[in-house]
Amino acid sequence: MIVKDVVCPFCGCLCDDIEVEVEENRVVAVANACELGTKKLMGEKRMKNPILRDGGTWKDITYDEAIQYTADMLLSAERPLLYGWSGTHGEAQCVGVHMAELVRGVIDNTSSVCHGPSILAIQEVGHPGCTLGVVKNRADLVIYWGANPIDAHPRHLSRYTRYAEGFFLENAFRDRKVIVVDVRRTETANIADEFVQIKPGGDYAVLSALRAIVRGKTETIPRTVAGVTREQLVRVVDLCKGAKFGAVYFGLGLTMTGGKYKNIRNAIELVSELSRHTKFTISAMRGHYNVYGSNEVNTWMTGYPFGIDFSRGIAFYNPGETTAVDILARKECDAALIVGSDPAAHFPRRCLEHLADIPVVQLDPYPNATTAFCNVQIPVAVTGIDAVGTAYRMDGVPIRTRRVLSTGYPSDEEVLIRMYALMQGAKA
Structure with a gap:
């Protein structure tokens, strides 16, 4: 089966003229995409189950256990950091803002280290x-x-x-x-x-x-x-x-x-x-396919595009103080939820040293450098491949991504909604 007019979920161009050939629920060929987009659409080696660090090894856990662990981690933290958000869809980003407000944490996206x-x-x-x-x-x-x-x-x-x-x-x-x-x-x-x-x-x-x-x-x-x-x-x-x-x-x-x-x-x-x-x-020239969307979502929900601190009970924005690199460098946060990014591959050493000392949960379909710092990693569906969602092109045009595969992975939004519901119940 050939699926036409697929949106490429790699960079800020969000090319929407891609053709994908699917056989037995697997992408076997991609037309019109660049080399980077082709690799993303044909990506393999995805994690099969959520994993929990158990001493020096990993063990498989259920989604319910992983979601409960994350909710408990964020609720027990005094200053949690919710970082990333540029590699997921806008609907999930909305839930992330609500979560940060509920636990009075800091939510930041990758634009604090790029644009x-x-x-x-x-x-x-x-x-x-x-x-x-x-x-x-x-x-x-x-x-x-x-x-x-x-x-x-x-x-x-x-x-x-x-x-x-x-x-x-x-x-x-x-x-x-x-x-x-x-x-x-x-x-x-x-x-x-x-x-x-x-x-x-x-x-x-x-x-x-x-x-x-x-x-x-x-x-x-x-x-x-x-x-x-x-x-x-x-x-x-x-x-x-x-x-x-x-x-x-x-x-x-x-x-x-x-x-x-x-x-x-x-x-x-x-x-x-x-x-x-x-x-x-x-x-x-925006990088991640939905980093612009993260700025948009944060701005219409809080008034600020990135580096938003809810510790006062209201949104506070001061780049250089409320941005992820600075918070980690000052060793302020005591827990971190990473969504749709790979800070371990890009952050300064001093930030990663603190990241290694605190509980970290990552939502990402693939193992990456940040996996080494995680206590739990939750594999999710990839927006534009096996999940639908809204992304903003580098010029601010919103584009609805399509699903080309049907897998058993939940989307970022589904996982975050379940976390948020547990947190609301605990706060009630």
């Missing part, structure tokens, strides 16, 4: 963005800044930018220009019309120089700025001003370098300056 600075900048100066479809059909200039989509979002170029046919572009491949700004020559830089190589940490200076040139202050710019010549900066500005519609896509190379959210603010203000001359937009 959190982007959100802080948007809170200060706004977001002149648009959907991916608008860029595909109208943009004749695309800038990738600190992003390498050929590796991280392989179909972004073919669906929306470099190789995509645009409704208002007669020959998109010929007419659409691509500029790549990065600290090294990446694979994406090799297919760009203009590659701007800057020194590490020089993003803010280059953005400021571009803003000055846009305002007609070229004479104030030194011969080189962070390794980029003045002539090249002028050439980039001329390309931007000459475009009918321009789009900037930035990645972690801009958010996780010196300057953090000030880099993003400067980039947004550059786009605002360019919009005095032509149409220009800017958007983030």
Whole structure:
């Protein structure tokens, strides 16, 4: 059986034109997806049962036992941390917020270690963005800044930018220009019309120089700025001003370098300056397929996008204090529930040392680096493969994922609802 128009649950592109061939309730072939999406859709080696750490070994337990263990752990904790949420659907994220409020814990998602600075900048100066479809059909200039989509979002170029046919572009491949700004020559830089190589940490200076040139202050710019010549900066500005519609896509190379959210603010203000001359937009290259959805759910339920602390009985938000890395580094939390992420593969050593000292439960279909830190791991269905749910694409468009397999695994939402019900009963 071939299932068409499947949504790929890997990255923020959420490609919705995938074809999946299913035989005997198993994915045997995938068409239209990139290599990353194909591996996700054909993923094997899933855990069969919940597991409990028993000394130096693991033993299988039932879902009822695992759910009861997690509920008891969260209820007995003084400052529990509920982290992750970017690799699950929006309905499960809603339950997670209710759970955090009930136990007066902290709920945080992976954007605090990736595009959190982007959100802080948007809170200060706004977001002149648009959907991916608008860029595909109208943009004749695309800038990738600190992003390498050929590796991280392989179909972004073919669906929306470099190789995509645009409704208002007669020959998109010929007419659409691509500029790549990065600290090294990446694979994406090799297919760009203009590659701007800057020194590490020089993003803010280059953005400021571009803003000055846009305002007609070229004479104030030194011969080189962070390794980029003045002539090249002028050439980039001329390309931007000459475009009918321009789009900037930035990645972690801009958010996780010196300057953090000030880099993003400067980039947004550059786009605002360019919009005095032509149409220009800017958007983030979001990683996990539903990290945007996690920010959306948290914001409409609490008013804040990530790092939300309920210890006061109301939502409190202060990045750097209420975010997961900082709480773990200060050894504040005494229990952790990890959902749809792998912090052990990405967090600093000091955070993991504390994670190893506290009870940890993880909801994830596969064993990963965080499994080594878990007391209990609960395997769940994969959204977009054997569970349905809502996910938000990197441009904020909600897309309903489909189920292509029928397995015995419960979804994240089903497991979390059962946990929440037990916790409500104990609190009553």
